[in-house]
Amino acid sequence: MAKNQSELASVLVTSRGVKQKSVRVKKQYKGLQSIMLGSILPIVLITVWELLSRIGFFPSYQLPAPTVIFQTIVGMAQDGTLWGHIGITTYRVFAGFVLGTIAAVILGSLVGFYKKAEQLFDPMIQAFRSIPSLAWVPLFILWMGIGEPSKVTMIAVGVFFPIYLNIVSGILGVDRKLIEVGKMYGLSTFQLVRRIILPASLPSFLVGLRSGLGLGWMFVVAAELMGASQGLGFLLVVGQNMSQPETIIASIILFAIIGKLSDWVLKKVETRSLHWQDRLVK
Missing domain, CATH: 1.20.5 (Single alpha-helices involved in coiled-coils or other helix-helix interfaces)
Known part of the structure; x- marks a missing residue:
């Protein structure tokens, strides 16, 4: 047996x-x-x-062949300049992304949880959201000069708004019935936040992170117009000034590749964080 x-x-x-x-x-x-x-x-x-x-x-002076652009990228990689440009741009985006996320989490949570905070902060934040990115450039140069702080702050501003909006909408969109059920089971305010509100608003927050990171890659171009001597945005300016379309397009392609890779990482984080969801499988 x-x-x-x-x-x-x-x-x-x-x-x-x-x-x-x-x-x-x-x-x-x-x-x-x-x-x-x-x-x-x-x-x-x-x-x-x-x-x-x-x-x-x-015409080659307007749109060079992909092989020419590839040779330009390989040439920059071989002489070492490419890695410096990629490294400093990635650092700026990452630093701005972290700062913007921290600010968005703090303000978004306050506005989402407290009605008074929404009435106090949200109108001003929505007004600032309508300001074009390039409009901040002269002000940040005046305040912080053309060094790294102004560039990182510029990117943080771009990252902040989509994350803030998604946090607020995620918190406000939590089903009230879930909260009532939690109260019936005697959950404290902290337990309600940890067990119901945070898990329910997490999908919206993660979407906001991906949107914010995408805007961070867009804002870094405007940031690197502020007197940068290195970076992929700086390469765009060099290509324009030197009438080198292959350099401009190479920089654009590198932006697309690195941006896609960073979004892929966040998407993997999103998938693992939301493994408990019963979602449509494609």
Whole structure:
């Protein structure tokens, strides 16, 4: 009898292992399929672009071929200048993202939880949200000069607004019935926040993080117009001043690649943080 139970347990363990392996293989296949599908449009676009450039449809002084742009990126990578530009731009975006997120979490939580705070802060914040990014440039230069503080602050301003809005909407959008049920079970205010309000508003907050990071990559261009001597935004200015479209487009492509990678990281964090949700599986 004991032998049969042991054999049954062994079979169950083996079956469970095979099932888990099958699930992993399916996930890997779906991931590979997603990458291949997402690569179709860029490959087609680059191929058509290269062919049209080679036959002279696009003037080289306006839109150089992708191979020329690739050679420009490789050249900067070989002489070491590329890594300095990428590094300083990434640092500025990361620093601004952290500062903007901290400010958004503090103010967004206050406005979301307290009606008086909403009446006090929200009208002014909504007014500031309408100010164009470039309008801040001369003011920040006047206040902080052309050093790193003004650039990081500029990016933090851009990051702040989408995160703030998503935090407030996430908190205000929590189902009141859930809160009432929590009160019926005797949960304290702190327990209500930790067990109900924070989990319910987390999806909105994570969407705000991704939106804020995307705006951070956009605002860094305006920030690097403030007297920068290094950075991908600085490369845009150099390409314009030197009439080098390959440098301009190389910088734009690098922005797209790094921005996509950073968004991919946040998306992975979002997926893992919300694994408990019963969401539509595509």
